[in-house]
Amino acid sequence: MLREGGSAGRRRRKGPSRIMNRNELLKIAENWFSSQNWKPFPFQKQTWNAFLQSKHGLLNAPTGSGKTYALWIPIVLDYIRQNPDYKTKHKPGLKAIWITPLRALSVEIEQAANRFAQDIGSGLTVGIRTGDTPQKIRTAQKKKMPDLLITTPESLQLLLSSKGYDKTFKDLNAIVIDEWHELLGTKRGVQVELALSRLKTISPKMKIWGISATIGNLQQAREVLLGPGSEAFENSVLIKAKINKKIKVSSIIPEKMETFPWRGHLGMHLLDEVIPIIRNSKTTLLFTNTRSQCEIWFQRILQKYPEFAGELAMHHGSINKETRLWVEQAIRDEQLKAVVATSSLDLGVDFAPVETIIQIGGPKGVARFLQRAGRSGHRPGEESVIYFLPTHAMELIEASALQKAVKNTAVEDRVPYLQSFDVLVQYLTTLAVSDGFFPKDIYPEVKSTFCYQALSDDQWEWILNFITKGSQTLQAYDEYKKVEIEENGKFKVNNRAIAMRHRLQIGTIVGDAVLSVKYLGGGYIGTIEEWFISKLNPGDVFTFAGKNLELYKVKNMQVIVKKSKQKSSRFPSWAGGRMTFSAQMSELLREEMFVAAGKSHKSVELKALSHIFKRQKKESIIPGKDEFLIETFKTREGYHAIFYPFEGRFVHEAMASLLAYRISLLSPITFSLAFNDYGFELLSDQPIDMQQVFDNNLITSEYLMDDLQKSLNATEMARRKFRDIAVISGMVFTGFPNKMIKTKHLQSNSQLLFSVFRDYEPDNLLFQQAFRETFEHQLEEGRLLMAMERIEQQTIVWKDCEKPTPFAFPIITDRLREKLTSEKLEDRVKRMMAQWENL
Structure with a gap:
């Protein structure tokens, strides 16, 4: 009898396991959370439930709140439900794809996914496939795919170019698009849309989920992800994490400020203020807006405070992968006191030791500022601390505006292509x-x-x-x-x-051609853009990846360098370094200007600028809500007319060209144009008859598109845009690895095609697309129209001033920057300030 019972027991064990219900599955997740001494957030439980009910969706959650576990856990639980014998019988094949816009995030996701999968004994494997993945691993993946593949939009397209890709994806149960807000409004986002349209057909059981930080148009973001009116969209949810993330914003206000602010010193005059903040924190990230600014700050800190050697590192997209990964790991291991970085560290990488963020210069957008703030206190419930360091006094107005934006979480829309x-x-x-x-x-x-x-x-x-x-x-x-x-x-x-x-x-x-930077004796340092290197001669010294390097020669798309002990050097600048205000940021800035103009309660930042505002009011006015300010004055350079829409540099570039064109129709006149995020300047050798400008209603939104096309030489701008379109569509070939075609050759090849289409095939869709994208994306035509319509409703206040005002000064110095070296510019600015301060 005992033998029979034993035999029966053995038979029962061999029989198929019972399918778990949803509550039992969720219990596995909750038990695992308990074993980590964690408690799941309501949004995580909501996501688990929705996924297990076969719903699609978009999860809106702040950085550092446990988004990965919100979606990876239900993917594993769903696998367990479909395979009750998962502990003994592993079902091979790709089950889930996790798309990430940044390769740097893939290691983080892999570690989090492996942790849960292994702890509960699921038997599921996790693999990465990006541009950094060695060929050996790719070949192994072809034969046997991991259960979860972490990849980028480009690598997913490469998989679709493989023979028999439908067999690879046939059992796909889920696809997660991480940081969807970063892909939305870009052509990479369009790539994802197309890939999803194919995968929906091949894998009809596949559930589509996006993860997004806060953006203004969340509902539209979900529609773009799932397809308008699609079955997936109809069966989808939008889950918002209601986590009250505390963000503390502190401005670093200089003790002494110039009355005439300018953008020349990259915030360096506040270097000594930064050091105590670094010393008082476990780890600090210093965010700059450009790679060259990143290089300069890194160098200057080490020059003045050599004791930080070994504890200070730098991170930006052009530094080689090994160095970037080492820096990321060193932050996690608490080996570094501070890291100077660009947007390469903006997204999702989880650094628990980071206590403090310093934002150097205006971030140009609320979403970017919040994203960077979220890098500190990167654990649920912890406060994020971010310091704002102005690179010139006027940026304190941005700091004041950001304080309010953080309180109201007012963030930008992302406009889809x-x-x-x-x-x-x-x-x-x-x-x-x-x-x-x-x-x-x-x-x-x-x-x-x-x-x-x-x-x-x-x-x-x-x-x-x-x-x-x-x-x-x-x-x-x-x-x-x-x-x-x-x-x-x-x-x-x-x-x-x-x-x-x-x-x-x-x-x-599509960027400018990049060249590899290597030592003469071997050893790869990173990549640099061709247009910067083309300005150097052998023997010239430049700073890159924190080192002073002497150019030896350029050969086969490689920049061969030697270490240099020379102190003075040139800092590389990368195309794309000039960012513009978002529409949201422009609106917030205008509101702060109105506060500065009025008598209402002012922030610490606006109070610090009181002497600048006082001087501005003495020479001119601070425009109120219903006012549009124009200032004119004469200097040795000529006759200046400055306009203040506060709409961001891209809109001002278009507006300046438009107005210059319209004025030139009244009488022959030539202008030099300058613009920044606050306004734009028309400089001429003869005075502008402003009364004529008003009488002829030149500041109007009527005939906007016609005049814009004539004023901007839209054909020339579209010609530049067409190069990218020609590369993406495959009309021009960019070359083989290590044998890339030079930018000037790409440009000439695409220009030839552009001219052919313009003369013989003007209805060519790719040719027309170049013009459409120039207006919609580069010139922000929609914003320009709205700005012109707003100005039409305002009272125009024209002030004929004796000399430049504090508001005008940064625009004038920006124009001089294009002509003078930084040393000569600094001397020139000091003379100008001394001359006008005493008047």
Whole structure:
């Protein structure tokens, strides 16, 4: 009897395990949380429940609140539910994909995912596949995919270019797009939309989830992610984490401030104020807006305070991967006292030891400021501390505005791209490179995305014609006939060379050509943009990755350097270093100006600027809510007219050109233009008849587009934009690894195509896209129109001043910066200040 019982017991154990219900599954997660001495947040439980109910969704949660566990845990629990015998029988194959916009985040996600998967004995494996993944690991993944793959939008497209990709994805149960707010409003986001449209068909059981920090248009963000009106959208939820994240903002206010503020010293005059903050914190991150500013701050701290050697590091996107990873690990291990960084450390990397953030200069946007603040106190319930260090006095107005924005969590919208034909051309070629596609199958998928919802049948036919024949003007050239139409109607790339070139060029990030920086004796340091190196001669010394380097020679896209002991050197600047105010930030800034103009309660920052405001009121006015200020004055340089819309430099660039063009129609006159985030200047050798400007109503939104096109030489701007479109769509080839084509050659190749389309095929969709993107994204046409309409409702106050005002000074010095070296500029500014202070 005992033997029978034992035998029966053995048989029972071999039988299939019982399927767990949702409560039992959730208990596994709660028990694990208890074992870590944690308590799940309500938003995490909500997400677990929604996922286990097969819903799609968007999770809105602040940095450092446990977003990874909110979505990875239900993915594992769902696997357990579908495979009751998971402890003894592991079901191989890819089950979930985690998309991250930054490679740096992948290690963090892998560690968190592995921790839970291993602790509960799920048997699930986690792997990473990004541009940094060695070929050996990629080959192994081809044979056997991990259960969870952490990857980037570009690497996901590369997987779609592999033969038999449908077999790889057939059992996919979930896809998570992390930091969706970073991808939304970019062409990388469009890439994700297209990939999801394909995966929905191949993996109908797949659940789509996005994770986003706070953005203004969260509902639209969910619609773009899931597809407007789609089944996924109808069966989706928006979950908001109601976590009261305390953020303490302190401004570093200089004891002595110039009456005439200017942007010349990158905040260096406050260097001594920063050191006690660093010393009093476990770890401090100093965020700069540009890589060159990052390099300069790193150098200056070490020069003045050599005792920080070994405890101070630098982190930006051009430094080699090994160094970046070492810095990230050293922060976690509490080996570093401070790190000077750019936006390369903005996102998601979890650094528990970081206590304090210092933001050097205005962050230009509320969302970016909140994101950076969240890097400190990166644990649920901890307070984030961020110091604002102004690089010139006027930035204290931004600091005051940010204080209010933090209280009200007023953040920006992200505007999604529409009709990005270049990305669609690249995507269809990707599908043709792998297994080929039938247009009748793919067209409805593409139309289901937010970006291409308005795609017409004619436009679709044009795109298909373009990838097979190269559009009407390029039909004679075989290199543009990439895709063949097979007898059964399938669109397929059968040429191996075309397929290889295409795979090398998958992606939508188009920057200036970058060169590798290497020591003469070997050893890779990082990458630098070609346009900066082109200005140097052998023997010149420049600072890069915190080291003074002497240029030896440039050969095969490599910058060969030697270490230099020379003290003075040039700091590299990277294209894209000039950021502009977001619309939200502009509005907040205008509101602070109105506070400064009035008698209401003023912040600490505005009180610190009282002497500047006093001088401004003496010479001119501080514009109120219903006022638009124009100042005119004469100096040795000529006649200045300064306008103050407070709308950000990109809008001011367009507005300055527009107004200069309209004034020139009244009488022949030539202008030099200058602009910053606060206003713009028209400088001429003859006075502007301002009364004529008002009488002819030149500051109007009427005929805006026509005048803008004529004033800006929109064709020239579109020509530059077209280079990116030509690269993304594959019309021009950027080259092989270590044999990249020089930027000037790419430019000339794309310009040739642009001219051909302009003269012979003006209805070419890619040619038209260049103009559309120039106006919509570069010139922010919508914001410009709204700004002009707002100004039309305001009272124009024209002040004819005797000399430059404190508000005008930063704009004038910005123009001089383009012409003078920093040393000469500093001397010139000191003379100007001395001259005007005493008047």
